[in-house]
Amino acid sequence: MAANNIAVFRKQRGLSQTELAERIGTTLNMLGKLERGDRSLDQAWLDKIGGALGVAPHELIAPDAPEKPISSLSVVTPSSEEVVHIQKLDLSLSMGPGTLIEDWVEAEPVAFDLAFIQAITRTPSSRLKLVTGIGDSMYPTLNWGDVILIDTTDRQLARQDGVYWIDVYGAAGLKRLRNVGKNRVLVISDNPTVPDMEVDAADLRIQGRAIWLARGI
Structure with missing residues (x-):
């Protein structure tokens, strides 16, 4: 199981690593480390990445990402x-x-x-x-x-x-x-x-x- 669900949500949104890195204002290398779990995800990272992907921050570190993640306007x-x-x-x-x-x-x-x-x-x-x-x-x-x-x-x-x-x-x-x-x-x-x-x-x-x-x- 992956250390987090960033890559799962990113791919389901049709985004490349480069596109997501640009959205959250970081480097491709840093995003790769975050996705692999080589760098810890503090609340600031969770808020920034969750906002870019349209998911609640806690979903990024949930045990399992939903098969079809839902991001509703109520969010x-x-x-x-x-x-x-x-x-x-x-x-x-x-x-x-x-x-x-x-x-x-x-x-x-x-x-x-x-x-x-x-x-x-x-x-x-x-x-x-x-x-x-x-x-x-x-x-x-x-x-x-x-x-x-x-x-x-x-x-x-x-x-x-x-x-x-x-x-x-x-x-x-x-x-x-x-x-x-x-x-x-x-x-x-x-x-x-x-x-x-x-x-x-x-x-x-x-x-x-x-x-x-x-x-x-």
């Missing part, structure tokens, strides 16, 4: 006046073939604890959006009904294998992307039963990158 219900409001879009993004859309409509904003958001990203809250995923092509990384936080400033394929909100051939969806060279991009479905698709970069529009999710019970 981030603000308990103080230090809140930010993030716009939830009246839009369900397909995790299957793609949802045809012409535009999206903003719904009511959702209040988040400021410290929680700052632990996840440095992007201004005005550039963050919440969307709902439908379909099963990104399972087990994303489930039907997950609420996903999108960083709309991240519109370039700078992170290999990141999960992005994309428009391709007029359809919108959430997919993992990989640059395969010669202006070609592999659009990846995490569900092994769903085939991947290679497209021209010119046919692909990135609307933002998925950086956190909330999952209902």
